[in-house]
Amino acid sequence: MDCRSESATTGEGRFRVNANGKLLDVWLLVRCVSCNRTSKLTVHERTSVRSFDPAELHGYGVNDPDLVAARLLDPWLARRNRFTLDWTGAWRLDIPPARLDEAWPVQVQVVFEDPIPVRPERLIAHGLGLSRPEVLRRIKCDIPLRRTTSAGFTFTVMAGD
Template identity: 45%
Template structure:
């Protein structure tokens, strides 16, 4: 559906995914990148590992990134980044599906993302439909239902009810995991308790400051609306 009312939600990083593989020393299977990369030189040959810490016992383990590669085969800047534990490179390795596949472990993306709702405030209690462009700035696979719960500030049953009533139009199933940009349409969000949506923007003072910044409503109007919706 075409609507000129558009909101933008951005899926952003909140943590690195866990590396799931058995720990030889404890019963945990979850590991976090330690933030370090180890480089070992033997003559002109290099080994490079990403270092992990076990979430259960802190045991350090290694994921081979390069094995016995000739020093000239790595870009000098890349080598410097490895030697300096460059956080951007640690992050890149920690989310690499190809490194995971090559080394036989799985990435668990649970709890690694948040949604930033850059929702224009007219959407909060206006029954007119609006579309939401969900853009992925972080490659976490995100369950659509959870995204809607967070983005709209609704419970699981609230989201399900809106989808069943046809008030949310989705290009994906609620149970699907999205990892690419998509667009959805929301109809008549205004009939849902408006006070719940104040959660979208955090504390009420944030709402008021944003409201006054965009010049849509003054704080007294907002306060009365929240009270009416509560």
């Protein structure tokens, strides 16, 4: 009986590479956190060996953890294999204690340790304890607030009314 859970983890993050003549199949092995069953996510299917970057091919062979993370974060791979990643609790905005004498506006730089997709307006609202409309009113950002990003950004908090 197949597990109906939609949550999975990479476990040890291993690739499986299968050669058929000059064509390669590459899968990423994942383990379901609910039933502990291992499944394969298709990374490449019947792809010519010549089309691979040598470093990428080597990464598949040695189960490079950075390559595992890159493939799991690849939206094309997620669509192809019909999976989504659960980002619940994967990010937080660390804020120094508020200083009442601090002059407005306040500039904040956001840096991600890992490329986790998040909407800046959601991160800022949650981190600063503001409503989303208040974020849109008081925050000036170097990227669109309502667009998902996984790259760092800078925003400025304007004084409240």
